[in-house]
Amino acid sequence: MRYLTFWQGAIALAIVPLLHWTFLGRTLAVSGRFSAIVDGFRHRKTKAEADTPMSEEELLAAIRAETSAAFGSEAIEEPSARAPAAASISLRPPDSLGMHVFFLGGLALGGFVSTVVTGSFVPSLWLRGELFANFVGPSSVSHALVPLVGGLLIGFGTRMAGGCTSGHGLCGVSQFQPGSLVATIGFFGMGVAVSFLIGALS
Amino acid sequence: MYSLLTLSGTLKAWQTRYCKADYAECARYKLSIEGKPVPLNLMPSGALLRSAKTGDSE
Numbered sequence: 001m002r003y004l005t006f007w008q009g010a011i012a013l014a015i016v017p018l019l020h021w022t023f024l025g026r027t028l029a030v031s032g033r034f035s036a037i038v039d040g041f042r043h044r045k046t047k048a049e050a051d052t053p054m055s056e057e058e059l060l061a062a063i064r065a066e067t068s069a070a071f072g073s074e075a076i077e078e079p080s081a082r083a084p085a086a087a088s089i090s091l092r093p094p095d096s097l098g099m100h101v102f103f104l105g106g107l108a109l110g111g112f113v114s115t116v117v118t119g120s121f122v123p124s125l126w127l128r129g130e131l132f133a134n135f136v137g138p139s140s141v142s143h144a145l146v147p148l149v150g151g152l153l154i155g156f157g158t159r160m161a162g163g164c165t166s167g168h169g170l171c172g173v174s175q176f177q178p179g180s181l182v183a184t185i186g187f188f189g190m191g192v193a194v195s196f197l198i199g200a201l202s
Numbered sequence: 203m204y205s206l207l208t209l210s211g212t213l214k215a216w217q218t219r220y221c222k223a224d225y226a227e228c229a230r231y232k233l234s235i236e237g238k239p240v241p242l243n244l245m246p247s248g249a250l251l252r253s254a255k256t257g258d259s260e
Binding site: 014039056059060063064066070071075076077184 | 243249252
């Protein structure tokens with residue numbers, strides 16, 4: 001199987017979030033879409049959420065009215081110099097459940113098409129790889145259990161970190177966000193450490 | 203919500219009351235620590251902002 005060179009991979013990884021931003025107007029976040037699907041099933045929309053989205057002008061007017069009622073009209077100041085930058089934040093409603101499913105399905109479909117096109121598609125219920133096989137042994141239960149536990153830990157970790165390798169690693173780091181840099185160091189640092197640990201234990 | 207409060211020139215009052223003084227009373231904070239989605243139109247006081255077309259805030 002032929003892999004992309006590091007620079008080809010880097011360009012491809014840069015293009016994906018750029019296309020995502022261009023066509024969807026949102027930062028790429030894979031784990032965020034998983035969370036949105038789970039949250040969509042856990043919490044039904046309240047009546048307030050189901051209302052027609054308000055325009056920016058309507059929201060600002062409502063906020064001023066609420067502020068005046070809570071603190072008096074003197075609490076309202078002239079908008080700060082930072083206001084124009086803040087105004088660029090999207091007020092659009094969140095993506096629908098179908099859009100999240102479409103996106104995540106596209107990831108699986110893309111992987112499938114890629115392996116078929118490159119001739120490396122081999123149907124298998126289990127993860128393949130010499131290192132992994134040596135680590136988990138021949139048991140089918142282990143082959144199923146280890147990825148399952150690993151997936152749960154990844155889900156737990158990404159929720160704690162507020163994002164995964166796409167949100168923090170690709171998008172956050174490229175925007176020089178310190179939290180994303182720390183998270184990405186954690187992701188890859190632990191990945192390297194665990195791979196050495198598995199190698200040593202195999 | 204932060205950006206909207208900044209835009210509307212009302213950030214300081216809400217920040218002083220709900221971020222610095224008594225954040226545990228912030229309705230948005232309460233929902234977030236319960237792991238529930240926080241509606242965009244939920245004010246820290248618990249009021250829900252509504253369009254003039256659909257009714258006043260609660």
